[in-house]
Amino acid sequence: MSDAPRDGALSPEATERWLDRLFRSEAPRLARYLRSAVNNQDEVHDLVQETFVKLVASPPPARPQTPQAYLLGVARHVLWRRRNRAPLWAKAVHVPIDEANDLAVAPEQEWMIDAADFMRRYETALAELPELTREVFRLSRQEDLTYSQISERLGITVRAVELQMLKAIRYLDHRVNSDD
Known part of the structure; x- marks a missing residue:
């Protein structure tokens, strides 16, 4: 996948096609990597999606020459943030919505x-x-x-x-x- 768009070199349509090909080829690999760190299959899909969102949200000059390595780095960062925020989520008090008004x-x-x-x-x-x-x-x-x-x-x-x-x-x- 060395045809990564950089500096706005490709049209939006070409960038979309590139992202689609990248997602189809790399999402299963990322899911396997993330599954080894996360037990919940639904969460694995969310983390894969979050990784790609971060790739798309990066400014054009930051688009990588080797997107596979970049995606793996982003996925590691996403996992790190998830682990550091987990204690905060565990402390959250959940109230059923029908009781919240009371x-x-x-x-x-x-x-x-x-x-x-x-x-x-x-x-x-x-x-x-x-x-x-x-x-x-x-x-x-x-x-x-x-x-x-x-x-x-x-x-x-x-x-x-x-x-x-x-x-x-x-x-x-x-x-x-x-x-x-």
């Missing part, structure tokens, strides 16, 4: 579940605060009052409001964001 959770649904869980932890932690601390926090965050306004309304100093807010924020942060 497993998926839409991102919005997951976000809403997380948000509801966060709010539940927040409400629980807020209820656990001492009454004065909870009221200072509520006036600041829910009614948007300044520390001065809170101190006047509750009859405590601005410094006491600051300390109660610090206490509330630290406690809420710990309870809402902890993993327990």
Whole structure:
């Protein structure tokens, strides 16, 4: 098969005829070689086809002078890739397609579940605060009052409001964001 097309020297029709002759003469030889490394006959045919696809996909200057040797090298590379990817395929989890729809959770649904869980932890932690601390926090965050306004309304100093807010924020942060 030394009449290999190179550098676009042959027309597309001539290249197609050359590939057809090459496939007919070399595919059985490649299949025998690949069968010695692979047990599954169907996979052997896939690997032979992949080898020829790589030959066709190579740019014209890379078309070999001796296509038989080149095909054998490509087949070795295809086998090498198959062996190195096999552990990844073995780890893949296969789910029957009729069960796949039941497993998926839409991102919005997951976000809403997380948000509801966060709010539940927040409400629980807020209820656990001492009454004065909870009221200072509520006036600041829910009614948007300044520390001065809170101190006047509750009859405590601005410094006491600051300390109660610090206490509330630290406690809420710990309870809402902890993993327990």
